[in-house]
Amino acid sequence: MKKIGLFILILILFTGSSLYAQEERTIDTNRYKAQKLENSGEYLMAAEVYEKSVQIEKSSSAPIKLHLVTDLNQAAYYYSLAGQYKMATEKIEEALKIAENLEREDVVAECYNRFGYFYNYLTKYDVALKYYQKALDIYTRLGLEGKAADNLNYIGDTYNFLGQHDTALENIKRAIEIDKKLGREEKVATGLDNIGRVYEAIGKFDNAIKYYEEALSIDRKLGLEEGIANALSNMGNAYNSWGQHDTSIKCFEDSLDISRKLFKQDSIAFRCTLNKLSEVCKSEGQYEKAVKYYKEAMDLYRNLRQGDNVAACLNNIGTVYQSQGQHERAVKYFEDALGIAREPEEDNQTSISLKNIGSVYNTQGNYDKAVEYYEKALAVDRKLSKEVGEILIDNNITLFYRFYWNKHDKIIYPYERELANDIKIGKDFDIISDLIGIGKTSISQEKYKIAIERLKESVSIIEELRETETGKLRKRLLYDLYNAYQLLTSAYIKDNDAPSAFQAIELVRAKLQIEMFFESEKDKKKRERGLWPQDIDEIKETLDDDTVIIVYANANQEKIVQIAITREEIMGIELSRESFVQSSIDKYNTKIKTLLLNQRSLSENKSDFSNVINYYGSLLSELPVQDSKSTVADASTSNSQRKTDTREIGRSLYGLLIKPLEEKIRDKKKLIIVPDGILTYIPFGTLIDENGQYMVEKCSISYIQSLDIRKLIKKRKYDENRKPLLAFGGAVYKGPDFKAEMIENRVQLSVLTKNIYSSLENMRMDLLMQNLYPDYENLRSIGNAYRGLGLSSWPDLPNTMSEVQKIKKTVKRSDIFTGKNVSERDIKELCNDWKFFDYKALHFATHGLVVPEAPELSALVLSQFKDMGKEDGYLRAEEIAKMEIRADLVNLSAFDAGLGGIYEHEGFSRLIHSFFLSGAKSVSISLWRVAGESNSPFMATMYGLVQDNGMRYADAITEVKRRFISGDFGEKYRAPYYWAPFVYYYGN
Known part of the structure; x- marks a missing residue:
């Protein structure tokens, strides 16, 4: 969503900025031609329109320098859209030199803005801000208040993308004040839209809607139909993020109706709104509408001859039918998408279509066919990854390469190399997904050796990527690694290889712990390289005859892994939690729902298993009624029912988590539990055996996070x-005197978390500089985070x-x-x-x-x-x-x-x-x-x-x-x- 918003913003900034050409040209035919080509995705051809114009102007007897500046900057815009960033840079630099020779500071400022747009498009926001600020300084000095207001809006939007929302609002509000003074109502509406986007970015959706509605009111008063359509689309996005999906759909549909009336269906903004509307309808289960809008988008892309986007629409329609259980119909659309690929072995949509078909067969239990299609997708993704990879290992930055299905030569430039690296990583993620899909399906086929082989390969790729990546991407890779290891653990257990399963569990847990506590990426990587799985025989030797270790894993899966280690042996099994969950939900569903309604949590949806454990925890941790203010009769009834529920669940949990290995622990006096996930919160001593005894009455129970820590x-x-x-x-x-607004939704939580990371990093830097906490307010922002989460009283x-x-x-x-x-x-x-x-x-x-x-x-x-x-x-x-x-x-x-x-x-x-x-x-x-x-x-x-x-x-x-x-x-x-x-x- 952020990328779409940025793209539209840059589009508006570029196409809406006329420089001075329109002062001398009554009809800008170049602009009309270029915009038509842009809507068709023919960015290089659009750039050529302006290149030809530049050549004509240069060859004339009296070239108009301002025309040259305009055309060069527009060419730069289209080169940047085409991914030819070196060419874009060269064109802006040439335009800047001409402007400087003209001694026209205002034109120089416009060139600075072009650099700002360019670096914004590359998400190099800090660099973009420097150029925007240069332009703003010039406009302010020249007294060009309208231009200064425009730049304040650009600066505000860029700060919004950077996550510095207060600074963004400050700049945009300054712009609005100037525009109001100048009577530029249309620009005021633009500023109000920009403020709405800031509030939307921080999860204050009511504020965002308020400003979008103010912008909409101005657009309606001025009769600006395109502005109305844009404001409605913005409101649709905000309502969708706010969870008010019906209102969101209505806003999107109204926006599209206006665009259709204006014959703007071929515009990028229209297509973005149409695609978003399709996604919302699909997520809300309005499948008929979703298919209708996907088909409308598909027809547009077909007219524009954008085969890759047509294939994407077909794949989306297929997923709608798949979610409805109409598998044959879904496969038909996936196969139609396959037929559109220009070069099937090199087309990204090909691998998506193949994976989609594989997932349908997997759902139907036709695992052989599923693996067949997953393997085909894997072959495509390997080839695509290899193509980009071969470019990246070459140090020659003038090497040419092909960017997916768009065949045009490009000169690698530093940012192009970065983009190519992103593509390479993206394809590697696809390969990881393919391998995990094959591994998972092979487990269902009981082909455990094949599953282990594929899953180990996926782990190998993830580890290779984690060795070079940092930040958020490295954390995402850790999440993928954890999922891969979960499947690998299951495959080892099913293949009767408990020692390998145990070592897989220990290894990934150690990596998670390193990620939690070690700050520098260098330290994390160094410590991970030093990890070495413990030898099972060595662990056995450390155990007394009366001690058993029980290791749990995959607690968030339908089958929990349980490994028991004694001095004599190690064995592992999988425990199906299905029966336990179903019987518990049948008995306590109403009580569980009541409990969940009363809990304050911004967490993701809990599973039924988690909800049962949640309920058990609430029974254990609630003060007995005789200690609270209740009547004797109420206390007796309530305590009796709670005691019954508690003991029933305690017995059931014993049957699930302990009984399968009961023979191994019958004579053991010491039980060491290595819990996992939600199991961490179960006090195992409260579980009740078939004789009605608490576990703690039979053995001493202790816990450990991993046996590596024990060592x-x-x-x-x-x-x-x-x-x-x-x-x-x-x-x-x-x-303490902490002041902060309460967190209300996931977006606000995300912003808060980002601020926490930022504040913690600032503190660490203070420590490194031997200057402890010089910025008192920055430190207090951590306290504000507790306040925002309702945890300060x-x-x-x-x-x-x-x-x-x-x-x-x-x-x-x-x-x-x-x-x-x-x-x-x-x-x-x-x-x-x-x-x-x-x-x-x-x-x-x-x-x-x-x-x-x-x-x-x-x-x-x-x-x-x-x-x-x-x-x-x-x-x-x-x-x-x-x-x-x-x-x-x-x-x-x-x-x-x-x-x-x-x-x-x-x-x-x-x-x-x-x-x-x-x-x-x-x-x-x-x-x-x-x-x-x-x-x-x-x-x-x-x-x-x-x-x-x-x-x-x-x-x-x-x-x-x-x-x-x-x-x-x-x-x-x-x-x-x-x-x-x-x-x-x-x-x-």
């Missing part, structure tokens, strides 16, 4: 003469004060920090003074949070008050990872992971992993915050068992849980709510 932790040897404990509790939460936790005081009375030689001293500044000072080397355990009884929408914000929430200096009161995972800790245990006793309102996000794992990176040997963390007085005796008793009986932390936590279950702390505390949230991640 690292086992090497850590710390001084035994350390003090036993340092505890933090009774933090104060009076609220925290109640006091009075019970945490008594908790740490009781711990201090129990544990000899322990120290505590309370009140305002439980601050980010104090904790960082303790760390900087190496005080965290002096304690065996660090205990944090403070708020904590996991942020699904922005995992980088997951943090411990420390004391917050008005005057906190440079800190924001949130000790984020990134900051924790940089601390120096030498503790056997970090205990987060009052944390709230959000169980009951969670999704498969990385925030929770990120926070745990940050403490392991800082040096901790184990982490205990609560999945929900327990109200009332049970926390204090739980923690004090646990530390007492470690101190007085010499127990391991894991065993002490298990023992306290068993005492709660047996009623030692009181009958009401037997409920899982009081003892189950505390999960222990592997340590000594």
Whole structure:
């Protein structure tokens, strides 16, 4: 969408700028011819029109220099559309020299604008801004207010593309003020449209609509039909992004009706609107309309002889029929698209059509035919990738190459090389998709060896690309790598190769952890190259006879992978969750829907499996009714039903996740679980076996994120003469002065996340420059991010004060920090003074949070008050990872992971992993915050068992849980709510 908007903007800027030629030409025949060719996609022929005009002007007895400048700039525009950027640059430079010799600053300024348009088209926005600013300076100096206003609009739009939305609005509003003063109402409407685009970009759709409607009102008053059509199209985009799809469709249709009346069907703007309308209708299930508009677009492209776009329309129509289950009809359109390709073995639409046909056969279960077409698509994509790749490995920048089906010679220039690289990567992504498709289908055919071969090849290509790419593209490749490894893991399990499946799981998890915490791309790549899968036999040797490790993977798939490792063997199976999910939805569907309606979340749609786990978490983490303000009768009924639901789901989860390997763990006293995805939030100790016993009653349960971390932790040897404990509790939460608007939708969240990355990067640069946080407001913007997500108001936790005081009375030689001293500044000072080397355990009884929408914000929430200096009161995972800790245990006793309102996000794992990176040997963390007085005796008793009986932390936590279950702390505390949230991640 952004690319389409930019293209239309550049089109308007170029074609709408007349220079001074129209002052002397009553009819610009060149412009008319060129625009007709442009609408047909014949950009080089359009450029030739102006090239001929330049030659005619130069050969005349008295060439008009201004005409030359106009024609050269227009030729440059069409060369840029054709991808010949060196030619475009040469033409603008020639025009600039002529303008400078004329000593016409206004014409020089127009040439600067041409450079601005050109670099905008190449998405080199910072360079574009420099040229726009040069032109603006000239217009301002010459007092050409109208031209200055135009440039302020250009500058505003460019800042919008850069994501600097406040600066964009500032410039556009300045332009509107000037245009209002000059009485240029049409230009005011243009500025209002531009403001609407800024608000649309940041997800403030109500504001965007308001400004589009103001622009529309002006266009209607002036009778500007094209402006009306444009404003309606803009409103259609905004309403679609806002989720008001019916209104969006109406706006698009009204826009198209006006364009048809004006006979503007061959315009690029019309085709863009038509394609967008088709997509919206398809996504809304209005299939008949979608097909109608795709066919209209197809007829237009056919008239323009744009075969590739005709094929694209045919493919789109086919996908509409495929989504309706009309497979034969879908295949017919895909095959028609195949027949249009000029050179089938080299046409990008060919590979798309072949993949589409393969997907139809795959859906029908005709796997042989599906693989046949996937293989054909793979062959096409390999050839296309090879063609571009051969260009890129040559250092001669004057080498010629062919750009897909458009056959014309081009001179490689730095930006052309960059574009070619993008094409190469794009084709490599297609190859990856083909290989994964073949691998997935081969698994369905039970041809596991073939699947493994194809999937390993896809992994190899992804890894090769990740070695050279950075930023967002590298993150996308990591996502693709994760998906490929999931399929590879499944294929290994089905092929009875549990060791290879385990190593695949471990490898990709290690890569994910590196991506989370290491800032520089160089460090990430270096650490990844150092990864080496652990030898299974070595792992077995580290296990006692009474210990079993259960590794879970593919928790987001229909079949979960489970691998059990004991001292004697390793085995793996796949667990189908279908029966568990269906029976749970049948029983609890209404309750689950009620729960989801009450949850605040901007996360993507949850799966049914996630929703069931969500519901189970809500049952466990809800305060028992007898502790809340309810009547005795209500409490009895509610508790009884909740207890029944909780135990039923606990039994079902045991049947799904434990029973298949029950024989392997029957005699094991220690269970180490490596969870995955949503399984991270299940307190396995609450699962109930066929005898009605909680798992925690039979074995000591601990967790670990990967066995690679376990190996690292086992090497850590710390001084035994350390003090036993340092505890933090009774933090104060009076609220910092953060100001930010609430996040309402995914677009606003995306903008917020981008700003978070920017602010964090600025902080890192400050650290590197040894100039800590010089920009106070920039730092506070991180606090504003919490405010925007509704996470800046925290109640006091009075019970945490008594908790740490009781711990201090129990544990000899322990120290505590309370009140305002439980601050980010104090904790960082303790760390900087190496005080965290002096304690065996660090205990944090403070708020904590996991942020699904922005995992980088997951943090411990420390004391917050008005005057906190440079800190924001949130000790984020990134900051924790940089601390120096030498503790056997970090205990987060009052944390709230959000169980009951969670999704498969990385925030929770990120926070745990940050403490392991800082040096901790184990982490205990609560999945929900327990109200009332049970926390204090739980923690004090646990530390007492470690101190007085010499127990391991894991065993002490298990023992306290068993005492709660047996009623030692009181009958009401037997409920899982009081003892189950505390999960222990592997340590000594």
